[in-house]
Amino acid sequence: MAEELTYRPARSDELAAAARVYVLADNDTDQRLHGRSLDEVPRPDDGEETAARDDLALLHADAPDRVWVALRGDEVVGVAAAAIRERHWHLVYLFVVPEAQGRGIGRELLERIHAVGIAAGCDLFSLQASDDPKALTRYLALGLGPHPPSIDLRAPAPTFPPPRVDDGLESHPLDPDDAAVMATVGDIDRLVRGVRRPQDLRRWLAAGAAGSLLTRRDTGAPAGYYLVSDRGEQGRIGPVAAIDEERFAAVLARALVAAAASPRAGLAWRIDVPGENRGAIAPLFAAGFRPRRLSNVFASAPIGRFDRYAYHDEDLL
Numbered sequence: 001m002a003e004e005l006t007y008r009p010a011r012s013d014e015l016a017a018a019a020r021v022y023v024l025a026d027n028d029t030d031q032r033l034h035g036r037s038l039d040e041v042p043r044p045d046d047g048e049e050t051a052a053r054d055d056l057a058l059l060h061a062d063a064p065d066r067v068w069v070a071l072r073g074d075e076v077v078g079v080a081a082a083a084i085r086e087r088h089w090h091l092v093y094l095f096v097v098p099e100a101q102g103r104g105i106g107r108e109l110l111e112r113i114h115a116v117g118i119a120a121g122c123d124l125f126s127l128q129a130s131d132d133p134k135a136l137t138r139y140l141a142l143g144l145g146p147h148p149p150s151i152d153l154r155a156p157a158p159t160f161p162p163p164r165v166d167d168g169l170e171s172h173p174l175d176p177d178d179a180a181v182m183a184t185v186g187d188i189d190r191l192v193r194g195v196r197r198p199q200d201l202r203r204w205l206a207a208g209a210a211g212s213l214l215t216r217r218d219t220g221a222p223a224g225y226y227l228v229s230d231r232g233e234q235g236r237i238g239p240v241a242a243i244d245e246e247r248f249a250a251v252l253a254r255a256l257v258a259a260a261a262s263p264r265a266g267l268a269w270r271i272d273v274p275g276e277n278r279g280a281i282a283p284l285f286a287a288g289f290r291p292r293r294l295s296n297v298f299a300s301a302p303i304g305r306f307d308r309y310a311y312h313d314e315d316l317l
């Protein structure tokens with residue numbers, strides 16, 4: 001039977017259905033490729049779908065064409081969504097419901113969301129991929145190549161280091177109303193993350209994250225910055241960015257000390273580290289972090305200087 005398929009930017013009232021597509025496709029992939037023990041089977045109310053809907057709403061608020069849907073009649077059967085920050089396009093979602101996979105819907109969606117990036121002037125394209133051969137096929141066909149995977153590290157009971165007074169750094173709390181500090185953090189993002197993204201920093205701070213710009217005590221020059229947040233179900237460390245690779249450990253140590261100051265005793269913590277950042281691993285292991293999984297990273301070129309960076313999260317980097 002011929003299928004009538006439509007591709008177009010998502011309407012706000014379709015984001016919940018698009019999040020459902022993600023949950024169905026993601027669970028099916030996990031089962032198919034990795035198997036799953038019973039205690040890993042997600043409960044219907046585990047928040048995964050709500051979190052995806054919130055993520056999609058955030059991207060949709062940037063511009064409606066940052067989220068595309070594939071429709072069979074009026075049923076959403078596929079979703080593609082991307083975050084665009086200056087010259088950088090990052091694919092956050094590409095999912096097709098299991099029964100409609102392998103018939104070209106993903107290809108159509110990816111072509112359209114990629115074209116949105118080109119039209120926005122992007123020349124740097126990236127994403128984190130599942131192990132599904134169909135996804136790998138699509139991304140390699142798009143001309144993206146594998147980069148070092150990102151590492152999701154968790155500390156259920158962290159042992160944060162004590163503060164060090166001799167690290168040569170001066171701390172300036174991140175205050176969204178302090179234009180000079182925010183501009184300097186933007187400059188660091190441009191150098192290390194690859195692009196500025198002031199809207200993300202402001203949103204994270206408004207949601208309760210705290211952090212500091214760090215300057216060198218000897219020269220007064222910027223050294224890096226970090227954010228930490230203890231507001232969610234688990235604490236998050238990141239972004240952590242150092243202008244010089246050899247100073248990453250000191251900037252990370254400041255972030256860990258800030259996390260240790262959280263009043264939420266017993267909180268588990270998470271940090272996502274690019275595979276390029278070898279220097280992050282030993283101090284994170286010492287603080288009780290252990291790897292949970294690696295994610296495939298595909299990109300058209302290096303995005304930033306990731307040997308001295310830790311992400312905020314896998315979607316917005």
Ligand SMILES: CC(C)(COP(=O)(O)OP(=O)(O)OC[C@H]1O[C@@H](n2cnc3c(N)ncnc32)[C@H](O)[C@@H]1OP(=O)(O)O)[C@@H](O)C(=O)NCCC(=O)NCCS
Binds near residue numbers: 097100133
């Ligand atoms: C990845 C995904 C979005 C692709 O969408 P899709 O509609 O299934 O993909 P398409 O039919 O457009 O393309 C599949 C490609 O994989 C190839 N392929 C490789 N292995 C395959 C397999 N086992 N079965 C079917 N196709 C396969 C196909 O030949 C096709 O390439 P081609 O167009 O060059 O011939 C979809 O399969 C999906 O949702 N997968 C599960 C979730 C996932 O991994 N999402 C990606 C997250 S990064």
